[in-house]
Structure formats: structure tokens, C-alpha cells
Amino acid sequence: MPSVEISVSQLKSLFENSETVSIPTRLGNTLLEIQGELEYPLVPPANDVGKKFGVHNNENIVQFGLLQLEEGSTQATMLVGEKQRLLGSVVKLETPLGLLKFEHSTGLVKLQDVIRYKITFKDRPLPIM
Amino acid sequence: TSTQEPIKIWVKYKEGFSDAVRKNVTWRSLWE
Amino acid sequence: MVLNTSALFAKLETSTDYKLLSLTPDLLAAIERNEKLEFKAARAEEAVVLCSKDKTWLVKQKNHSNTVLLMEEFAPEDFSMDFPPSAAPYGQPLSFHLGYSKQNHELEPRLTSGEVDISLLPVFSGNEQKFKEFVSTTKCVKKTVAELRDCSPCSALEFERIWPSYGGCVVQNIACILSRDFISRALHITLMSCMAESLNFERLTLKEVFVAVNKDMGDEGEFNPFSFEVIRTILGKFSESCDNGFFILQRKAVARWYGIDALTKCASRTMIPQEEFMIKWKSLFPPYFSCDLDFNALRGHFYRPLGSNIQYFSKAALPDNPKDRFDYLFKMQSTWDLDDMVPFIQELNSKGVKMDSFVMKYARRKRHGKRTLISAR
Numbered sequence: 001m002p003s004v005e006i007s008v009s010q011l012k013s014l015f016e017n018s019e020t021v022s023i024p025t026r027l028g029n030t031l032l033e034i035q036g037e038l039e040y041p042l043v044p045p046a047n048d049v050g051k052k053f054g055v056h057n058n059e060n061i062v063q064f065g066l067l068q069l070e071e072g073s074t075q076a077t078m079l080v081g082e083k084q085r086l087l088g089s090v091v092k093l094e095t096p097l098g099l100l101k102f103e104h105s106t107g108l109v110k111l112q113d114v115i116r117y118k119i120t121f122k123d124r125p126l127p128i129m
Numbered sequence: 130t131s132t133q134e135p136i137k138i139w140v141k142y143k144e145g146f147s148d149a150v151r152k153n154v155t156w157r158s159l160w161e
Numbered sequence: 162m163v164l165n166t167s168a169l170f171a172k173l174e175t176s177t178d179y180k181l182l183s184l185t186p187d188l189l190a191a192i193e194r195n196e197k198l199e200f201k202a203a204r205a206e207e208a209v210v211l212c213s214k215d216k217t218w219l220v221k222q223k224n225h226s227n228t229v230l231l232m233e234e235f236a237p238e239d240f241s242m243d244f245p246p247s248a249a250p251y252g253q254p255l256s257f258h259l260g261y262s263k264q265n266h267e268l269e270p271r272l273t274s275g276e277v278d279i280s281l282l283p284v285f286s287g288n289e290q291k292f293k294e295f296v297s298t299t300k301c302v303k304k305t306v307a308e309l310r311d312c313s314p315c316s317a318l319e320f321e322r323i324w325p326s327y328g329g330c331v332v333q334n335i336a337c338i339l340s341r342d343f344i345s346r347a348l349h350i351t352l353m354s355c356m357a358e359s360l361n362f363e364r365l366t367l368k369e370v371f372v373a374v375n376k377d378m379g380d381e382g383e384f385n386p387f388s389f390e391v392i393r394t395i396l397g398k399f400s401e402s403c404d405n406g407f408f409i410l411q412r413k414a415v416a417r418w419y420g421i422d423a424l425t426k427c428a429s430r431t432m433i434p435q436e437e438f439m440i441k442w443k444s445l446f447p448p449y450f451s452c453d454l455d456f457n458a459l460r461g462h463f464y465r466p467l468g469s470n471i472q473y474f475s476k477a478a479l480p481d482n483p484k485d486r487f488d489y490l491f492k493m494q495s496t497w498d499l500d501d502m503v504p505f506i507q508e509l510n511s512k513g514v515k516m517d518s519f520v521m522k523y524a525r526r527k528r529h530g531k532r533t534l535i536s537a538r
Binding site for chain 3: 140143145146147148150151152153154155156157158159161
């Protein structure tokens with residue numbers, strides 16, 4: 001029977017006081033957008049000399065960069081890997097985005113968050129100086 | 130060993146941005 | 162100048178459980194009103210719609226070529242941070258973010274009209290035994306109304322309105338459509354019974370109407386086709402329901418139904434003069450039932466073979482192709498009043514241009530006083 005209710009229970013508190021909004025949502029989500037593809041090995045390499053790979057909650061993770069935001073400004077800088085520096089900005093989304101989680105095990109859909117800002121990098125990466 | 134490739138973590142920049150395609154979503158693809 | 166530096170991480174295997182949905186103002190408003198939201202589809206391979214209490218949106222997928230990473234703050238466990246020397250000017254990270262899902266598309270809702278597909282439902286024409294046989298021997302869709310509602314790309318309130326308007330009903334717990342003849346019989350008996358019991362057509366209740374209709378029914382044990390559900394369908398189709406639970410009879414809708422019945426009965430094999438038709442139409446109603454007869458309301462169900470007299474015509478006979486359809490219409494009647502023609506061609510005008518401009522594409526247009534006459538090119 002193809003229909004499913006979208007559960008919004010987690011979000012009720014969000015709408016009760018949605019005056020203050022910040023880049024990370026109050027539930028802690030941040031949306032990062034890069035024009036192009038962010039590439040990194042999909043299995044931890046043997047020669048991880050830069051100690052970029054690790055494990056978190058039994059999942060492999062990689063440290064791909066550093067993000068710097070200046071308080072009171074919309075400018076953002078991101079270092080990716082060893083060589084790239086990207087200049088970007090924080091923008092308010094024209095249409096907020098709902099973050100939906102599709103739980104395959106239970107068949108439930110949850111609206112987990114409402115995202116109103118994103119950090120976006122549209123320009124060609126620059127060398128790190 | 131020193132012959133191994135350096136680990137590549139980088140942004141492969143794309144000149145253009147395309148979001149022109151909009152297609153219907155089937156129930157099946159919603160869950161993919 | 163305060164700088165916040167954050168170390169960025171990503172899972173090597175990101176989660177595919179997440180999607181981003183554009184929250185248009187009307188959708189956001191529905192969420193804020195705490196309305197139930199649902200994704201629905203008729204079948205697994207069919208298009209998905211999003212429904213609130215009273216609205217339906219078609220869900221479109223907008224693919225993009227950017228990297229969109231959903232990130233959340235986290236505390237790396239047992240992680241020997243090692244930053245390249247080049248990162249030194251940016252200072253030590255104060256926070257840590259982990260990308261957990263990559264998004265290559267967004268879901269976009271587009272407001273649409275809810276739909277109910279009744280094409281494969283069984284038809285009930287008043288005989289329960291025949292219905293039982295039909296249902297057990299044919300491959301029609303056997304669903305309860307709740308099941309049908311769940312798989313209809315349609316919001317709950319839209320369903321409530323559309324379902325009775327199609328003559329949707331329940332017989333033997335199976336969702337079905339009442340036949341045209343049976344609706345006519347049930348409507349006629351409903352009107353007569355309400356009048357016999359002096360019920361107020363502006364303040365009907367389902368229960369009162371049901372009791373009124375069943376007062377004159379045969380002995381107990383004899384099958385009575387005018388069940389509570391049938392009366393519910395009749396009221397749903399021919400009246401407007403108010404918030405306070407009352408139904409207001411829509412005399413225009415009743416008059417139109419009788420008008421189409423009159424066309425099929427008196428003007429289906431041969432044409433008749435319009436004045437004569439009006440008398441026959443009037444004669445079909447229960448005695449003393451008053452309503453205005455607006456002949457124009459029957460447009461889309463008749464044509465004028467020789468220009469003046471009218472004859473019944475079913476739109477179902479028309480070809481789908483626009484050019485063929487116009488050819489067909491002009492073969493039936495060489496010159497049409499645009500207003501008479503519109504119901505037969507309206508759906509071809511998918512771009513929604515003005516009708517008198519639209520017809521120019523396939524036909525010749527001539528003004529005649531206030532009338533617009535359409536003929537073949």
C-alpha cells in the first residue's frame with residue numbers, strides 16, 4: 001500500500017520559536033554545497049601518512065578539510081586536502097529545505113529538520129597560499 | 130612504501146552547473 | 162574579527178536514507194499548522210504525490226551536479242588530528258563537522274489537483290446478487306474505500322469531494338461506482354421521500370434522508386438497494402456539506418442530471434426542437450419539485466444536427482487527436498456556436514489560451530452579433 005505519513009514530531013519545537021535562525025540549524029545540521037565533486041578514497045588507504053582517515057561509530061571517516069567562517073560576515077573559506085583553497089559564502093535559501101529521513105527498516109519517513117541556510121562554494125578552487 | 134600514489138582529497142571543479150532536468154518520482158525511486 | 166574554524170570530515174560510505182524537500186510557502190504553512198503530510202502513489206511504479214489535509218503536490222526530482230553534503234557537529238573519537246602546515250594560519254579548529262549524507266537531487270513539490278482513478282472499480286446498478294457475481298468473476302479492483310483513498314494521489318479533503326461526485330459508494334464493503342441509471346433512481350426516490358417527509362432541502366441530514374427514503378420501502382427481508390451508503394453518495398454528489406453537518410441540496414446539479422437523463426431518453430435517436438425538449442425535461446422531476454431549468458448547463462451533451470433542433474451526444478465518442486476531433490465535430494454539425502462547442506474541445510487546449518483564439522488553429526471563426534460561430538476551414 002504505497003502511502004506513508006511524514007512524521008514531524010521532532011520538529012514541533014522548531015516552529016514554536018523560529019525567530020532565531022543560524023547556519024547550523026537548531027538541530028545541528030549544516031548544508032555544505034560545492035560546485036563540482038568532492039573526491040576522496042572510498043576505502044581507507046594503506047599509506048595514510050597525513051592521518052586523514054579514522055573510525056567513528058564503527059564507520060570509516062576522512063578529514064577532508066577545514067572551514068573558516070568570520071563572525072558577522074557571510075564570507076567562508078574552505079581548505080580541501082593539501083592543496084586547495086575555496087572562497088564561498090553563507091546564503092539564505094530562497095525556499096527552505098526539509099530534511100527527510102526514509103527509514104528503510106520501518107518504512108517510516110521523518111521530517112527531521114528545516115534547513116534555511118547553506119554554505120556554498122561556487123568558484124574555481126585556488127591554490128593554498 | 131614510497132611508490133604509492135599520494136592520497137587524493139580534492140574538489141574536481143565543474144565549470145557549469147546544471148539543474149534543468151526535473152522528472153517525476155516513482156514510489157520505488159523515492160525509497161532508493 | 163572572530164574566526165570560527167571547523168574541521169570537516171565525511172563518512173566514506175554516506176547514508177542514502179536522506180532526501181531534501183523544497184518547502185514551498187504553502188507546504189511550510191501546512192507543516193506549521195501541524196497537518197498530516199503523506200507521500201502517496203497509486204502503485205510502486207507510479208508518480209509520487211505529497212498530500213496535506215486539503216492539497217496535493219506532484220513531487221518532481223531536480224537533479225544537480227553539485228556536491229551537497231549534509232553535515233552535523235560531532236566529537237571525533239580517538240583521532241590524532243594532523244593538519245597540513247598550510248592550515249596553520251587558520252588556527253586550531255574549535256568544532257568538528259561530519260558529512261553523513263550526499264545529495265544529488267532535491268524533491269520539488271508542484272501544486273496539482275488530487276485524482277481518484279475509478280476506471281477499474283466495479284459498477285453497482287442496484288442488484289446486489291449481480292454485483293456479487295460480477296465481483297467474484299471479473300478482474301475488477303476490489304478495495305475498501307480506505308484502501309482506495311490511501312493509494313489515490315489525492316488529499317483527504319479532495320477525496321471526500323471527488324469520490325461522491327464520481328458516484329463512488331460502498332457495497333459489500335467494496336469500493337464501487339454507482340451506475341448512471343441507479344443514481345437517477347436513487348436521486349428521484351431521495352427527492353420524493355424528502356418532499357413527502359417535508360424535509361428542508363437547505364438543512365438535510367444523512368440520517369433523516371436515509372430514514373425518509375426507507376419509510377416506503379418493501380417488507381423486511383426484501384433487498385433494499387437504497388442503503389445508507391447509497392444515500393450518502395447521493396447527498397455527496399448533489400448537495401454541499403456544511404461544517405455543521407447539514408447538507409444543502411444543489412438544485413442546479415440536480416436539474417443538470419435530470420437534463421442529461423432527458424437528453425438520453427428523448428433526444429438520443431432523433432433530434433427534437435429545443436422547446437419540446439424543455440417540456441420533456443420538466444416532466445421528469447418529481448411533482449412539485451422546483452428548480453430552474455438552464456438549458457446552457459447541458460452543453461457538452463448535445464449538438465444541433467441542422468443548426469436548431471437538438472440531439473444527445475456523448476463526448477466519449479470523440480477522437481483524442483485535436484484535428485480529428487474538430488473534423489468529427491464539423492461532420493456532425495457544420496457550424497457551431499462557440500459556447501456549445503467549448504465543452505467538447507476544452508481539454509485539447511492544454512496551454513490554456515483563450516478559447517476563441519484556440520479554435521483558430523483548427524477552424525474558421527465568425528462573429529455574429531454577440532455569438533461566435535465556428536466552422537470548418
